[in-house]
Amino acid sequence: MANTSDISRGIILKLDGSLYKVVEFGENKTARAAAKVWAKLQGVDNNRSIEKTWNSGDTIYPVRVERRSFQYLYKDDTGYNFMDQETFEQIAIAETLIDAPQFLKDGQEVSVLVNTETESPMSVELPDKIVVRVTYSEPGLRGDTATRTLKPATVETGANVNVPLFVNEGELIRINTKTGEYVERVKE
Numbered sequence: 001m002a003n004t005s006d007i008s009r010g011i012i013l014k015l016d017g018s019l020y021k022v023v024e025f026g027e028n029k030t031a032r033a034a035a036k037v038w039a040k041l042q043g044v045d046n047n048r049s050i051e052k053t054w055n056s057g058d059t060i061y062p063v064r065v066e067r068r069s070f071q072y073l074y075k076d077d078t079g080y081n082f083m084d085q086e087t088f089e090q091i092a093i094a095e096t097l098i099d100a101p102q103f104l105k106d107g108q109e110v111s112v113l114v115n116t117e118t119e120s121p122m123s124v125e126l127p128d129k130i131v132v133r134v135t136y137s138e139p140g141l142r143g144d145t146a147t148r149t150l151k152p153a154t155v156e157t158g159a160n161v162n163v164p165l166f167v168n169e170g171e172l173i174r175i176n177t178k179t180g181e182y183v184e185r186v187k188e
Helices: none
Strands: 012-015 018-028 036-043 049-055 065-076 079-084 090-093 109-115 120-125 129-137 150-155 160-164 172-176 181-186
Touching (some): 065 090, 160 181
Antiparallel strands (some): 150 160
16 A cells, blocks of 8 residues: 555556556645646556556555566567577567567567466567667768758668668667667767
């Protein structure tokens, strides 16, 4: 059991039979009325986003979550297949539970959030930044580095990313998986 003072960004709450992740929260205090705690919640087992308000001190039901290291293996009809790095057990996870499936590479290490009560995976998080090879891009012209002009490029995972004009086919680049944006060129 916990109360509203235990709310923090990122915790997962059980609410009306569904699981929700706290995206943002705050407290409203007024001179005469009791304080209220509000939170913006993102559905973990559904695609809903809601806002919820509690009286200060109300009971909430957090779900205990473990972050486990998994390795991405392949994609098939059952979903995306991952292997536990410690037990070598394989699980299939639906695409909706993965935060950026377009950037998954074979053998890549990811974090899987697992509900410890049911041992079921709740979401898959890629590292914040990954290094990928550019497989296709239009050739850049010499001297096109003064402005922040971008061109489309395809990376080895099949995703399309906008890169600066000086990035060429075959080069390694670092991408932010949260925003899908180019960060920098990587030396081999």
